[in-house]
Amino acid sequence: MSRTLVVRLSATFIALGCAWIAYTQAPPQQGKQQAKQASNKLNKVTDDLYEIEGDGGNVAVYITNEGVIVVDDKFEYDFNDIMAKIKSVTAQPVKYVLNTHHHGDHTGSNAQFPPATEIISTANARKNMIDGKQPGAPRVVFTDETDVFLGGKQVQMRYFGRGHTNGDAMVYFPALKVLHTGDLMAGTSPLIDYSGGGSLKEWPATLDAAMKLDVETVIPGHGPIAKKADILTYRNNVEKLRTEVTGMIRQNKSRDEIAKVVQDKYGWAPTGLQFQRGFDGMLAELKR
Amino acid sequence: MSRTLLVRLSSLLILLAGAWVAYTQAPPQGKDGKQAKQANNMISKVADDLYAIIGDGGNSTVYVTNEGVILVDDKFEYDGQDIVDKVKSVTNQPIKYVLNTHLHGDHTGSNERFLPTAEIIATKNARDNMVKNKAPGVMRVVFTDETDIFLGGKEVRMKYYGRGHTNGDAVVYFPALRILASGDIGANNGPNVDYANGGSMKEWGATLDGVLKLDFDTVIPGHGPVSKRQYLIDYRDIATKIPATVTSMVREGKGKDDIAKVFTTNGGLWANPNVVNKLDQIMAELKN
Numbered sequence: 342m343s344r345t346l347v348v349r350l351s352a353t354f355i356a357l358g359c360a361w362i363a364y365t366q367a368p369p370q371q372g373k374q375q376a377k378q379a380s381n382k383l384n385k386v387t388d389d390l391y392e393i394e395g396d397g398g399n400v401a402v403y404i405t406n407e408g409v410i411v412v413d414d415k416f417e418y419d420f421n422d423i424m425a426k427i428k429s430v431t432a433q434p435v436k437y438v439l440n441t442h443h444h445g446d447h448t449g450s451n452a453q454f455p456p457a458t459e460i461i462s463t464a465n466a467r468k469n470m471i472d473g474k475q476p477g478a479p480r481v482v483f484t485d486e487t488d489v490f491l492g493g494k495q496v497q498m499r500y501f502g503r504g505h506t507n508g509d510a511m512v513y514f515p516a517l518k519v520l521h522t523g524d525l526m527a528g529t530s531p532l533i534d535y536s537g538g539g540s541l542k543e544w545p546a547t548l549d550a551a552m553k554l555d556v557e558t559v560i561p562g563h564g565p566i567a568k569k570a571d572i573l574t575y576r577n578n579v580e581k582l583r584t585e586v587t588g589m590i591r592q593n594k595s596r597d598e599i600a601k602v603v604q605d606k607y608g609w610a611p612t613g614l615q616f617q618r619g620f621d622g623m624l625a626e627l628k629r
Numbered sequence: 630m631s632r633t634l635l636v637r638l639s640s641l642l643i644l645l646a647g648a649w650v651a652y653t654q655a656p657p658q659g660k661d662g663k664q665a666k667q668a669n670n671m672i673s674k675v676a677d678d679l680y681a682i683i684g685d686g687g688n689s690t691v692y693v694t695n696e697g698v699i700l701v702d703d704k705f706e707y708d709g710q711d712i713v714d715k716v717k718s719v720t721n722q723p724i725k726y727v728l729n730t731h732l733h734g735d736h737t738g739s740n741e742r743f744l745p746t747a748e749i750i751a752t753k754n755a756r757d758n759m760v761k762n763k764a765p766g767v768m769r770v771v772f773t774d775e776t777d778i779f780l781g782g783k784e785v786r787m788k789y790y791g792r793g794h795t796n797g798d799a800v801v802y803f804p805a806l807r808i809l810a811s812g813d814i815g816a817n818n819g820p821n822v823d824y825a826n827g828g829s830m831k832e833w834g835a836t837l838d839g840v841l842k843l844d845f846d847t848v849i850p851g852h853g854p855v856s857k858r859q860y861l862i863d864y865r866d867i868a869t870k871i872p873a874t875v876t877s878m879v880r881e882g883k884g885k886d887d888i889a890k891v892f893t894t895n896g897g898l899w900a901n902p903n904v905v906n907k908l909d910q911i912m913a914e915l916k917n
Contacts (some may be wrong), residue, residue: 456696459748459770464777478779481748485774488753490767 379422381415383429386558386566387517389494393426395419397446398562401521402427403514405492408436412512412521412560414450423450437461437489439498440479441523441562442509443469443537451477461487463500465508469537499554502547505531505562507538511551518555524562525551526575530607531582532615535622541583542626548576582607587627596624668711670704672718675847675855676806678783682715684708686735687851690810691716692803694781697725700743701801701810702736702851706765709739726750726778728787729768730812730851731798732758732826740766750776752789754797758826790839793820793868794851796827798836802843809845815861817853819901820868822911830904830911834869841865867898875908876915885912 381395383402393400397415400423409427414420427435440448440462448470451460460479462470470478481487489496497513505524512521524532525547533539552572559567582603589599600620603609609616670684672691682689686704689712698716703709716724727743729751730736737759740749749768751759756771758764770776778785786802793814801810813821814836822828841861848856871892878888885908892904904911 461770464775467779480779481750481770481776482779483772483774483776485772486753487770487772487776490756490769490771 377416377418379415379419381419381422381426383426384566386519386560390514390517390519391426391430392560392566393423394565397449398441398444398524398527399521399560399564401512401519401560402430403494403496404431404433405494406433407492409433410437410439410489410491410494410496411435412439413441413447413523413562414438414454416446416449417453418449420450420453434458436491437496439489439496439510439512440466441512441521442466442506443473443475444506444524444534445475447523447562448475448477451479453477461489461498463508463510465538466506466510467508469506469508499551501525501550502543503538503540504533504544504547505537505539506534507540509547511554513554513556515555518557519560520551520554520556520558520569520572521560522551522562522572526559526567526572527562528564529575529578530609530615531579531619533619533623535619535626539619539622540626541579541586541619541623545576545580545583548572548579552576583627586623590624590627599624666705666707668704668708670708670711670715672715673855674719675849676808679803679806679808680715680719681849681855682712683854686738687730687733687813687816688810688849688853690801690849691719692783692785693720693722694783695722696781698722699726699728699778699780699783699785700724700747701728701849702730702812703727703739703743705735705738706741707738709742712739723747725780726785728778728785728799728801729755730801730810731755731795732762732764733795733813733823734764736812736851737764737766740768742766744768750778750787752797752799754789754827755795755799756797758795758797762826788840788843791832791836792827792829793822793833793836794828795823796829800840800843802845804844806847807845808847808849809840809843809861810849811840811851811861813851814840815848815864816851817856817898819898819903820864820871821901821903822907824907824910824914829914830868830872830875830907831914834865834872837861837865837868864898870899871901871904872911872915875911879912879915885909888912 381393384392386392389404391402396419398413401412403410438460443466461481462479464482464484467479467482487498498510500510509523509525533541556569670682672680672682675681678693680691685708687702690701692699724747727747727749732755750770751768753771753773759767776787787799789799798812798814822830848861889905892901
């Protein structure tokens with residue numbers, strides 16, 4: 342084999358490898374048709390309320406005798422699985438899909454619902470979807486509160502302020518005292534999407550407002566079902582991050598020093614979405 | 630003719646006249662809409678793709694898009710078929726959304742007919758009032774502050790600015806056309822406060838201050854002919870002046886009869902039998 346050929350082949354392999362990494366690491370928000378297999382599990386939360394966990398964000402399924410209300414719809418490749426899971430517990434059709442925010446792991450199946458299904462989000466979430474050229478933008482939006490009454494049941498969708506993005510809604514099931522928080526509570530440490538209007542500074546106040554609701558059970562945007570007390574724990578962790586980073590900025594710590602602290606204490610890996618989407622935006626916001 | 634007969638005939642005539650007045654002035658809410666009445670409406674073009682249906686009950690507004698029609702208010706129950714026919718005379722598109730400006734039966738009377746095939750939207754207070762009054766055609770979707778409908782590339786904005794005619798009046802704004810459907814906080818018979826459904830003479834002017842922050846040239850009032858922006862500015866001035874006048878006359882020690890005289894002599898929106906008829910309630914509200 343000539344040396345030139347070796348160089349060329351190596352270059353090709355490196356290029357292919359990079360393409361593969363770029364492809365698999367691409368943020369899911371692009372709505373790409375990935376040939377991925379859905380992997381989800383349906384859990385009963387309480388009477389007539391189920392949760393689908395697995396891929397992407399957690400989905401809530403509320404069954405009424407006039408149709409089903411769904412909160413969030415994961416990735417595009419999860420659509421058939423979501424519908425199959427719903428069919429396993431009710432014959433009712435999906436009448437409403439409520440999106441907690443614009444990200445593709447919560448809105449990925451929007452475009453596959455028939456026009457008869459009403460999709461609702463905040464005005465800002467829709468705007469973010471349009472700006473990001475995402476498919477399946479909702480037809481109906483709200484700014485402060487919207488309520489859906491179906492089959493004698495009520496679901497309340499509220500906007501409490503900025504946090505993960507500038508358009509996060511929470512979905513409250515008053516009769517069941519259950520709250521789907523969207524990604525205002527997800528994982529252990531916050532992901533602040535500054536390009537989507539997120540704010541670390543305002544996040545704790547947003548959760549304070551949400552905690553005024555009479556809630557017992559919490560379905561977070563990602564992760565296992567939790568209790569109301571867990572919102573407070575999460576909120577205090579968000580506040581601690583804000584206070585600690587603000588303190589380091591005031592002490593003129595370098596970007597690298599701060600990056601090390603958020604990695605060690607908050608688990609923000611430099612390759613992770615929390616760091617990539619939130620770190621520089623956080624420094625800029627807290628400097629103000 | 631004997632004198633007795635004359636007296637009897639006269640009383641009969643007076644009685645009949647009284648019954649006629651009672652019949653025609655009966656509030657249109659609820660079951661009273663189920664009269665075997667003939668619809669009597671006209672559709673007229675206001676701007677590109679926007680029409681007003683004027684005649685019975687409150688004015689309806691028709692916005693045509695290539696994905697369906699957005700209808701504002703749907704008159705009495707007996708107007709339902711005529712509304713459908715009038716819409717059909719200008720487009721083949723189906724009615725997808727019905728936006729109710731408030732609860733009253735002359736604006737929501739055909740809701741039941743549209744509920745299975747269209748999304749009906751109102752303020753949360755308007756729905757609460759309909760439920761309280763056992764009105765038919767209660768909607769599934771409500772909002773508190775603002776909701777927007779995006780259909781066929783067009784936008785319609787529905788906003789709540791505060792109390793006035795009731796505690797749940799929404800205005801509907803067509804931003805691309807600079808047109809506003811005001812509902813009955815701009816009805817051309819002058820301010821008429823429905824205290825039983827949370828209305829307020831005191832707050833009406835401030836509510837219209839909010840509405841006037843919108844950028845519109847044309848007003849389709851809840852009742853009355855299509856008008857210019859100045860109509861609603863004048864309306865706001867009068868809605869502000871009515872409570873101010875009542876309050877200052879009460880302070881001067883003037884009685885109800887003296888105050889009533891002011892609202893029967895001046896003419897225009899100001900000569901308002903609604904204010905005279907509800908003066909006790911208005912005076913009671915302004916005492917607080």
